[in-house]
Amino acid sequence: MLRLSMLLALIALPALAAEPVAEQRLRHLLDHDCGSCHGMTRKGGLGLPLTAEALDGRSDDDLAYVILNGVPGTPMPPWAPLLTPGDVDWIIRELRSRP
Amino acid sequence: MNRLLASLFLVALAWPAAAEPRGTGDLGIVIERAAGRVAVVDRAKVARLATVEGLGDLSHAAAVFSPDERFAYVFGRDGGLTKIDLLTATVARRVVQSGNSIGGAISEDGRLIAVANYEPGGVRVFDADSLELVADIPATERGDGKRSKVVGLEDAPGNRFVFSLYDTDEIWVADFSAGATPAVTRFTGIGRQPYDALVTEDGRFYVAGLFGEDGLVLLDLWHPERGTRRILDGYGRGEQPLPVYKMPHLEGWAVAGNLAFLPAIGRHEVLVVELPSWKQVAAIPVKGQPVFAMARPGGRHVWVNFALPDNATVQVIDTETLTVADTLTPGPGVLHMEFSPRGDRVWLSVRDKDEVQVWDAASRRALGALPADKPSGIFFTSRAHRIGL
Structure with a gap:
């Protein structure tokens, strides 16, 4: 039993120490590529603000649709060619987690 | 008195050559956008001289220079306008x-x-x-x-x-x-x-x-x-526009002889127009959505960088044949290019490698690199004497 918990601790350690590579990639994309229009602090720019407060009142489905399909007539491009629905779910959770 | 001495000491640390008179014609700044600071660089020595901090949100930051090339004015995303003294590497004035x-x-x-x-x-x-x-x-x-x-x-x-x-x-x-x-x-x-x-x-x-x-x-x-x-x-009539993952930039545009080179939007092309009629004479297919199309001073080549997912690549267009002469891969996240005023060298910010690379513009070989934290814009003081920069 003790051995099992040690093993579990060992498995958990790297995850605590560093974000998984996939999440690092998404965080990087969010900060820098989304950030080039929406601001690195997400307070907006050419694009709308993406702070948790600004997104309050918009459903996850609505946000996922906008990210995957873009907004015609604006510079917001469809991200479906570059992001999976799972990536988009992570991004929405991350956006809602920051004030 | 002690405080004065201490601050003199700090200035001396920040600027080892403070006592020596010097010109600023070789200087420039590199934006480290995530860290909210800029690096003061010497482009002749390929050296990072100092770091100036506290500039706020520098995503999409740009800069202009005073006519005497001593001061850089940095425009931040968060409304910050910061005047940097390149000789002392300090913030001379700042307003939000x-x-x-x-x-x-x-x-x-x-x-x-x-x-x-x-x-x-x-x-x-x-x-x-x-x-x-x-x-x-x-x-x-x-x-x-x-x-x-x-x-x-x-x-x-x-x-x-x-x-x-x-x-x-x-x-x-x-x-x-x-x-x-x-x-x-x-x-x-x-x-x-x-x-x-x-x-x-x-x-x-x-x-x-x-x-x-x-x-x-x-x-x-x-x-x-x-x-x-x-x-x-x-210019793209009848075609479905491609997604644009980064908006093209027109400042720093390229003109060579009587031809101007402009990034198309929603097309993987660089458009060529003839001056002064401003009629399109060619569309050069390139690797992705162009962001900057910049002429090497002298106009022999135009260097082009790209939006996602092609931002690890730089292509070089021959302005005589109007074809891509070279495809370079400096690394992921090439955000900006800045030529030396006579065009012998070009500096590239390679964001995802956390470095600024210096290339020989003629042989198109990398000469070296300087570490920089998520570098974006590179601005040399020679811009002080250019209309529109």
Whole structure:
């Protein structure tokens, strides 16, 4: 039993120490590529603000649709060619987690 | 006294050669956007001399230089306008002049700094010495209580600033030749969603790119009374536009001989137009959505970088054959390119490798690199003497 918990601790350690590579990639994309229009602090720019407060009142489905399909007539491009629905779910959770 | 000594010591640390007189013609700055700071660099020595901190949100930051090449004015995303003394590598003045801004310009006489603002939409103009407000030019209201975002703010001869209103499809000219109160001329209905602009090196033409339509808008600053006219109208007609993962930039555009090279939008092409007719003569297929198309001084080649997912690549266009002569892979996240004033070298910011690379522009070989934290814009002091930069 003790051995099992040690093993579990060992498995958990790297995850605590560093974000998984996939999440690092998404965080990087969010900060820098989304950030080039929406601001690195997400307070907006050419694009709308993406702070948790600004997104309050918009459903996850609505946000996922906008990210995957873009907004015609604006510079917001469809991200479906570059992001999976799972990536988009992570991004929405991350956006809602920051004030 | 101790404090004075301590601060002298700090200055000496920041600038080992403080006692030695020196010129600033080899200096430049590199924006480290995530860290909110800039590096002061020596492009001849390929050295990082100092770091200046505390500049706020520098995503999409840009800079202009005082005519004596001593001061850099850095425009941040969060409305911050920071005047940096390159000789002491310190912040000489700083104001947060709006909530959200997008670049700026310095006047012909070097005495005015103008900033383009998204929030509140408009242009604010500051005294270059004190950074005190000289003039406030609110943009047109767009109908929801807010004012249009301002983009493509450029300097033009005659102490004029020219800029575009993204939400209300306008170009305005603010003429400061008579003093602090500008005469503003408005051109309306110019085309949908102007997103960036340039002023030609001779100061004659202001060209705005349109996001909402395929085409660009031209204003002849020698003859503003003739109004704006459309050029490259419908350059991609009939084709479905490709997604644009980073907006192209027109400032720092490329002209070689009588040809100008412009990034298309929603097409993986660099458009070639003939001057002074501004008629399209070619469209050069390239690897992805071009962001910058910059001419090597002398005009022999044009270097092009790209939006996601092709931003690890740089392509070099031969301006005689109008073909891609070389495809380089400096690494992921090539955000900006800056040539030495005579064109022998080019510096590339490679964001995802956390470095600035220095390339020989003729042989197209990498000569070295400097570490930099998520570098974006690179600006050399030679810009001080260029109209429209």
